[in-house]
Amino acid sequence: MAVYEIKMRRCKVKMRRYKMKMRKCKVKMAVYEIKRTKRIVRPRLHPASEGNRPLKVLEL
Structure with missing residues (x-):
């Protein structure tokens, strides 16, 4: 099952990267x-991501 586990891990890493990329994209769109x-458009970010850098960027 080792190969399967390695594949799963890779998939998870990919997903994490993808999510990060998407978040950056969302921030860019909001700034735009x-x-x-x-005028300030309130970002519809997840409550869990409060206090992240993106929020500070958006509160111009």
């Missing part, structure tokens, strides 16, 4: 929205 509308 703010710039376009010239």
